[in-house]
Amino acid sequence: CKFLLNRKSVIEGQRCALFASLRCALRCGALVLFVTSDASFHSVSFSETDHPKVLITGGLGQLGVGLAKLLRKRFGKNNVILSDIRKPSSNVYHSGPFIYSDILDYKNLREIVVNNRITWLVHYSALLSAVGEANVALARSVNITGLHNILDIAAEHGLRLFVPSTIGAFGPTSPRNPTPDLCVQRPRTIYGVSKVHAELMGEYYHHRYGLDFRCLRYPGIISADSQPGGGTTDYAVQIFHDAIKTGKFECNLKPDTRLPMMYIDDCLRATLEVMEAPADTLSMRTYNINAMSFTPEELAQELQKQMPELEVTYDVDHVRQAIADSWPMNFDDSNARKDWGWKHDYDLPELVQTMLNYFGAETRMARAN
Numbered sequence: 001c002k003f004l005l006n007r008k009s010v011i012e013g014q015r016c017a018l019f020a021s022l023r024c025a026l027r028c029g030a031l032v033l034f035v036t037s038d039a040s041f042h043s044v045s046f047s048e049t050d051h052p053k054v055l056i057t058g059g060l061g062q063l064g065v066g067l068a069k070l071l072r073k074r075f076g077k078n079n080v081i082l083s084d085i086r087k088p089s090s091n092v093y094h095s096g097p098f099i100y101s102d103i104l105d106y107k108n109l110r111e112i113v114v115n116n117r118i119t120w121l122v123h124y125s126a127l128l129s130a131v132g133e134a135n136v137a138l139a140r141s142v143n144i145t146g147l148h149n150i151l152d153i154a155a156e157h158g159l160r161l162f163v164p165s166t167i168g169a170f171g172p173t174s175p176r177n178p179t180p181d182l183c184v185q186r187p188r189t190i191y192g193v194s195k196v197h198a199e200l201m202g203e204y205y206h207h208r209y210g211l212d213f214r215c216l217r218y219p220g221i222i223s224a225d226s227q228p229g230g231g232t233t234d235y236a237v238q239i240f241h242d243a244i245k246t247g248k249f250e251c252n253l254k255p256d257t258r259l260p261m262m263y264i265d266d267c268l269r270a271t272l273e274v275m276e277a278p279a280d281t282l283s284m285r286t287y288n289i290n291a292m293s294f295t296p297e298e299l300a301q302e303l304q305k306q307m308p309e310l311e312v313t314y315d316v317d318h319v320r321q322a323i324a325d326s327w328p329m330n331f332d333d334s335n336a337r338k339d340w341g342w343k344h345d346y347d348l349p350e351l352v353q354t355m356l357n358y359f360g361a362e363t364r365m366a367r368a369n
């Protein structure tokens with residue numbers, strides 16, 4: 001185990017002790033029972049009749065609170081812990097367990113996983129495409145160094161690990177219409193580079209150590225009750241807020257910029273479904289998922305069917321436009337549909353209707369109060 005001792009010396013403290021002995025055992029053939037061609041540590045960490053104990057990192061962003069709600073409905077309130085480095089609203093704080101966790105603090109992460117007997121880890125912490133370009137050093141640290149912590153913790157403790165990837169993991173040399181699961185991936189943003197790295201590292205840990213890694217490449221996600229965190233697809237959420245508030249919207253992408261998009265309920269359900277899918281149905285560990293593709297002009301037209309007075313103008317942000325022009329226009333998710341039965345519920349008309357219903361109900365409630 002000389003390799004392991006050398007490697008251990010560059011990793012601080014006790015961090016790798018357990019994982020190192022596991023790898024040592026694997027190298028020496030002592031843990032043959034664990035390692036099948038699709039080995040899953042899940043089977044040794046909790047029985048199938050138990051509920052998983054879930055930790056969500058970066059849980060106070062656009063997606064985490066909604067995912068916690070869905071998972072708590074399924075597994076029980078106390079079996080799903082939200083975590084972040086931000087302060088939760090009182091609503092979120094009182095809706096179930098919340099804990100401070102900085103994914104750059106390895107020991108703190110390990111303590112949370114051990115003390116709470118975590119079995120599933122959903123890793124949502126990240127800097128998205130536009131904020132990542134504005135702060136490359138921080139994006140590199142959170143999206144890459146943070147991911148390394150998560151992978152090591154998950155492998156050490158036999159967790160089932162979900163890490164989302166994105167349409168942003170593709171670049172200008174990828175086929176864009178449609179973009180298949182397996183093709184050239186040469187993204188031009190730190191966000192995209194970090195997500196390709198996450199896909200490859202997760203798959204490597206799966207094949208090398210049997211880590212039960214699962215990854216979906218999400219399209220741009222549209223939600224009514226949570227705000228996006230600084231991405232290129234944010235316009236498709238903002239248009240609803242501005243349309244309701246002011247009847248006007250200034251779009252930062254060109255009117256004909258086509259991008260894959262999905263309503264949040266579909267995204268969160270897909271996440272639960274892939275996490276629950278039997279390992280033998282997964283022919284891959286990273287899947288594209290898709291629902292619809294539209295341009296700002298098409299979204300505005302669908303909204304104008306119900307709000308004919310809505311005025312949309314364009315003031316292009318060149319950083320975001322360059323990113324969008326390098327991303328897929330249509331996403332091929334046929335493997336997800338074939339392997340584990342992925343099916344979206346919301347197309348553009350249902351999305352617009354659902355968003356408007358939400359804001360309509362909110363406005364009526366505000367008026368009544």
Ligand SMILES: NC(=O)C1=CN([C@@H]2O[C@H](COP(=O)(O)OP(=O)(O)OC[C@H]3O[C@@H](n4cnc5c(N)ncnc54)[C@H](O)[C@@H]3O)[C@@H](O)[C@H]2O)C=CC1
Binds near residue numbers: 060101229
């Ligand atoms: N929202 C979308 O349209 C899409 C999201 N995704 C992925 O889904 C995941 C969740 O996305 P969103 O909720 O939209 O992101 P978001 O940007 O809204 O939230 C990310 C969260 O990470 C937290 N965070 C930042 N640094 C941290 C650290 N050091 N330790 C712990 N937490 C930290 C932030 O406080 C924030 O609450 C991300 O990995 C993102 O890449 C992928 C494709 C589309």
Ligand SMILES: CC(=O)[C@H](N)C(=O)O
Binds near residue numbers: 128
């Ligand atoms: C598609 C994404 O990953 C995100 N919404 C972004 O625009 O950065």
